[in-house]
Amino acid sequence: xxxxxxxxxxxxxxxxxxIARAFHERxxxxxxxxxxxxxxxxxxxxxxxxxVVPDLDSPEKVKSTLIEFAKAQSDRIMIAFGCTDAYVxxxxxxxxxxxxxxxxxxxxxxxxxxxxxKSQFYELCRxxxxxxxxxxxxxxxxxxxxxxxxxxxxxxxxSSEYWKHEFEGMKKVYxxxxxxxxxxxxxxxxxxGYPENIIVQDRIPGDDSHMYVLTAYSDRNAxxxxxxxxxxxxxxxxxxxxxxxxxxITETNCELCDRLRCLLEEVGFVGYSNFDIKYDPRDDTFRVxxxxxxxxxxxxxxxAAGNNVAQYIVxxxxxxxxxxxxxxxxxxxxxxxxxxxxxxxxxxxxxxINSRVKNLISSGQAYSSMRxxxxxxxxxxxMLYVWLHELxxxxxxxxxxxx
Numbered sequence: 001x002x003x004x005x006x007x008x009x010x011x012x013x014x015x016x017x018x019i020a021r022a023f024h025e026r027x028x029x030x031x032x033x034x035x036x037x038x039x040x041x042x043x044x045x046x047x048x049x050x051x052v053v054p055d056l057d058s059p060e061k062v063k064s065t066l067i068e069f070a071k072a073q074s075d076r077i078m079i080a081f082g083c084t085d086a087y088v089x090x091x092x093x094x095x096x097x098x099x100x101x102x103x104x105x106x107x108x109x110x111x112x113x114x115x116x117x118k119s120q121f122y123e124l125c126r127x128x129x130x131x132x133x134x135x136x137x138x139x140x141x142x143x144x145x146x147x148x149x150x151x152x153x154x155x156x157x158x159s160s161e162y163w164k165h166e167f168e169g170m171k172k173v174y175x176x177x178x179x180x181x182x183x184x185x186x187x188x189x190x191x192x193g194y195p196e197n198i199i200v201q202d203r204i205p206g207d208d209s210h211m212y213v214l215t216a217y218s219d220r221n222a223x224x225x226x227x228x229x230x231x232x233x234x235x236x237x238x239x240x241x242x243x244x245x246x247x248x249i250t251e252t253n254c255e256l257c258d259r260l261r262c263l264l265e266e267v268g269f270v271g272y273s274n275f276d277i278k279y280d281p282r283d284d285t286f287r288v289x290x291x292x293x294x295x296x297x298x299x300x301x302x303x304a305a306g307n308n309v310a311q312y313i314v315x316x317x318x319x320x321x322x323x324x325x326x327x328x329x330x331x332x333x334x335x336x337x338x339x340x341x342x343x344x345x346x347x348x349x350x351x352x353i354n355s356r357v358k359n360l361i362s363s364g365q366a367y368s369s370m371r372x373x374x375x376x377x378x379x380x381x382x383m384l385y386v387w388l389h390e391l392x393x394x395x396x397x398x399x400x401x402x403x
Contacts (some may be wrong), residue, residue, distance in 0.1 A: 034065055056111070
């Protein structure tokens with residue numbers, strides 16, 4: 001049965017490669033990806049095939065592309081994954097229509113929309129007594145105001161909608177040092193045509209090493225079966241990549257896991273999710289920034305820690321599922337994952353972090369998404385890409401990282 005598996009991915013980024021790698025590691029199968037364009041991370045690889053569909057951004061096009069592909073693969077067991085917020089929303093929207101051909105391991109579209117709207121998500125956190133940053137939402141028809149002392153963080157409430165309205169100087173997240181700068185940022189976002197709330201937040205002090213990511217798998221009965229916490233060492237700092245995890249060490253925090261497990265089960269969530277979290281030294285709390293209703297682009301840290309992300313889906317939908325006795329596995333292994341050269345971590349991290357990193361490297365507990373031997377051995381084009389990719393990050397950190 002496992003040899004008949006065919007993961008079908010929508011997207012082209014590191015998330016796409018990490019999912020394909022998990023399936024290849026566990027089941028020895030190649031994935032197939034569709035995207036509007038192809039980028040380096042999914043080029044010259046042996047573990048997935050790729051088809052460019054330039055206009056793959058509407059429900060009709062996604063539906064016709066996936067069904068046409070499925071009809072040509074009638075002997076395969078296909079699982080559909082969205083590698084971006086927009087593709088997850090589309091798969092969730094089309095779940096009933098695609099389920100004849102695919103396993104579509106996502107929640108109802110209405111729940112997806114509710115959770116990915118940060119304004120509604122923070123209201124849910126408030127009701128469940130889960131800490132989050134002090135937040136003000138600016139509605140589309142409201143006069144902008146900045147109710148917090150600067151610096152403040154500014155970001156869209158609905159990311160999938162925000163990226164449809166590109167403009168010069170666009171960033172994933174903004175930090176405004178003054179009120180006038182904050183109002184100017186809000187004005188630029190509004191002028192782009194973005195129609196949803198804009199979030200203004202108190203900026204929690206602390207560098208990248210105060211950030212955490214928690215990945216969870218909720219089975220088809222909405223029971224959480226796995227949680228894996230990553231302590232972020234460094235993030236990317238390019239304008240459109242700001243906040244993307246670049247290096248992680250896994251840790252265990254049962255209290256934090258339990259709080260967010262209760263949230264997921266309360267709303268009846270199904271599938272993979274990950275939470276962006278920051279430790280606030282002012283009151284010793286972990287404050288949740290957002291939920292992503294999919295695997296994050298750094299998800300190989302989960303697989304490396306002994307929780308292969310493909311295996312949970314396959315067990316749930318193809319191997320009889322989970323029982324009450326299985327409970328929820330809270331990952332307790334410590335590993336080091338990075339997407340960048342170790343020398344960058346050493347340069348921009350504290351001596352304490354560097355000591356932990358070196359110990360994990362020396363004990364064989366260091367992992368990289370891109371350094372996958374079956375994909376590199378005898379594959380010089382892939383080897384060259386990975387080498388150049390890591391080299392470019394040295395220049396990016398030198399240009400953009402401001403400590």
